[in-house]
Amino acid sequence: MKKLVIIMMLLAFVGVNVAIAADSYTYDNKKGTVTFNHKAHQDALGDCAKCHEGEPAKIAVDKDFAHTTCKGCHKEMNGPTKCNDCHKK
Numbered sequence: 001m002k003k004l005v006i007i008m009m010l011l012a013f014v015g016v017n018v019a020i021a022a023d024s025y026t027y028d029n030k031k032g033t034v035t036f037n038h039k040a041h042q043d044a045l046g047d048c049a050k051c052h053e054g055e056p057a058k059i060a061v062d063k064d065f066a067h068t069t070c071k072g073c074h075k076e077m078n079g080p081t082k083c084n085d086c087h088k089k
């Protein structure tokens with residue numbers, strides 16, 4: 001019984017701890033600013049699991065993620081793949 005109470009408290013804690021994503025994120029670097037419209041991607045792709053593993057949470061977007069995961073999907077789905085499609089001065 002005690003165990004059940006503890007499990008329920010843990011579940012409640014996870015339940016109220018859901019993060020909300022911003023509509024869009026920008027990344028500044030020497031090649032130019034990249035804007036990632038999270039909301040537009042959510043709406044266009046529907047499935048969170050296209051980008052998130054498990055419960056959607058923060059992803060560290062670095063050069064590697066961008067040029068592998070972002071660009072990789074764009075290649076498959078006819079999204080932007082040229083440098084200046086993403087990087088704006």
Ligand code: HEC
Pocket residue numbers: 018019020021022025038041042045046047048049050051052056057058059060061
């Ligand atoms: C096209 C890829 C993609 C899709 C589809 C996507 N996300 Fe994300 N999401 C990201 C990326 C990238 C980040 C990290 C952005 C950053 O912090 O720089 C993120 C961040 C988040 C975060 C963390 C916000 C924070 O700052 O703590 C949440 C929550 C989230 N997404 C929820 C969702 C949900 C729910 C869905 C589906 C309805 C979804 N995402 C679909 C790519 C995606």
Ligand code: HEC
Pocket residue numbers: 034035036037040041044045050051061066069070071073074077078079080085086
């Ligand atoms: C799972 C597939 C997928 C992933 C991952 C993905 N995209 Fe996209 N993205 C698309 C598709 C499909 C389009 C074209 C949508 C359209 O034309 O309506 C697009 C369009 C774009 C556009 C141009 C339209 C706009 O929203 O301004 C930019 C810029 C962009 N993506 C940036 C990113 C970045 C940065 C990331 C990674 C953080 C990323 N995308 C990850 C599928 C993806």
Ligand code: HEC
Pocket residue numbers: 027028029030031034061062063066067070071074080081082083084085086087
């Ligand atoms: C799908 C969108 C997309 C495309 C296409 C793209 N990039 Fe990026 N690039 C990004 C994102 C997002 C980052 C990570 C932003 C950050 O960490 O500041 C990034 C990071 C970089 C960085 C900064 C690395 C650093 O650590 O400072 C350089 C330089 C760069 N890209 C050059 C290029 C070049 C050159 C091309 C074309 C061959 C290209 N990118 C194509 C989205 C893209």
